[in-house]
Amino acid sequence: MLSFKLDTKDMSCRRLMRSFIIPNKATLLVAIRGFAAGGKAKKGSKGGDAPKAAGLSKEVKSTTVYGANILKEGGDPKILPDAEYPDWLWHLLDKRPPLSELRRKDSETLPFEDLKRFVKLDNRARIKDNNAGRAKS
Known part of the structure; x- marks a missing residue:
């Protein structure tokens, strides 16, 4: 026991x-x-076994992604020149138009990516409306 x-x-x-x-x-x-x-943490300790970033030189900080290694073996990945990364990576944070703006535009003139987004968002909105209508009944 x-x-x-x-x-x-x-x-x-x-x-x-x-x-x-x-x-x-x-x-x-x-x-x-x-x-x-282990109970309560010691006063002033932040926990974890990670080495402190302050101990690294400026050269190492500017050439590696410190703390990005998730594996037990190996090191942190190196920062590559911009030309080494794929083109789609640079457009991930671009603003995309919301559904209300896509509805105002002519669907015949929309680029393919915006048309796909419009169909997806419109279907999602219709499903939400149908579910809300059924919940009230």
């Missing part, structure tokens, strides 16, 4: 889990599993 010292957060989580009709022992395991081990 395991025994744990429970604080108020664990108890409230257990009460919440009981409302889902989970056996008491399973509730205890789920409630304990949801919280980090």
